Amino acid sequence: MTRSTAPAQDLSLDEAGALAPLVSPGEAAERVAAGAVLVDVRSDAGRATTGSLPGATVVDRYAVDTAFDLDSAARVVPALSLDTPVVVVCGSVRGSGPVAAALRDKGFTDVVHVEGGAPAWRDAGLPVEQADDGAATSIR
Template identity: 35%
Template sequence: MSEPTGTADPAVPAGPASIEEVLDRARTGLRRIGPAEARRAAREDGALLVDIRYQQQRERDGTIPGALQIERNELEWRLDPRGSHKIPEATDHDRRIVVFCNEGYASSLAAASLQQLGLHRATDLEGGFQAWREAGLPVEH
């Protein structure tokens, strides 16, 4: 059997990666935004704010008014504009989407995954819901 002749992608490590390395790679393709910019994007530019936190976290801490609540395991299925299980707000690949989790870690991975679907304006909220709340922005209980 002969050795493969193609070259490996230098952006992908040859061996196993730690979650920190995976997170760093995911974030290289994102222009992460803070709470004030996320609020402005939703209010002025029609960006979708998407809450991927667990229901228990939303019940405990509250929610961001107007944010869509989509469980992480359904995210790509619901936001793929060509998908059979898309939500009505998943209108096209140019829609700006700001994903947030509790503290801004899982949301980075989720936003990178959305970019792989061609949702090139997907990003995440730096610091997550906790940063939004600490900034004194509106929260519903």
Template identity: 40%
Template sequence: MVAVERPLGIDELLERVRAGYQRIEAPEAHEAAQSGAALLVDIRYAALRERDGLIPGAVVVERNELEWRLDPQGSHRLPEATGHALRVVVICNEGYASSLAAASLHQLGLHRATDLVGGFQAWRAAGLPVEPVRSQGPVGPATS
């Protein structure tokens, strides 16, 4: 009889992927973005961005496009996806989906990818800059 491995639950999966990299707190992410040392990538869906606003300077990339937009070797990459050494901070609403997204970026060789502990809600709770969504035009970097 072949032994079948027990399936992971989501909590265990999150614990495992988070053990593979150092997560970042909101103040450190803000400082890294301000100094040009990190690219903030907002993967929240449109309704949450419209409700809560945007982080100035963050690039908005829908979760289902993340790997295609950040793969430095990909034909659909963003201009900011300059190489595998890029420090990417993935931001979701509360810091769960971003952990899985960061792990996926690691599989693409983006070994410095991480995510924001507590997500956008932690950013806002820390009193860091947030701006309203201005229009329904093309999605790209938020401007200050």
């Protein structure tokens, strides 16, 4: 059974960060440039506040099993195999850590999440787009 993808509010940032390999925003961007799938699990409100990440696939954190089901026509993430590199970003590691850990439990072998989340991505000067209407479009 896959673990919960709910935010780990009861964990410290260090504990949430340790749920799966953690990388800096710069390393995450390098992984994406090399072909990793960038997955944004923030809420619509989170993306409206911080901005959307160009090229990211937006996934509802509670629909990760369906979104990453390689055998399902309902799959929305462009992962071709369990070896597809995946970078998960949220507003913080408390959101991305449980999702990255659940994907690793599901059998994905190259999953990391971003230290500091989307705010750190933005602060590192990496691309961020503001939605025209104040909310990003989600793939669900």
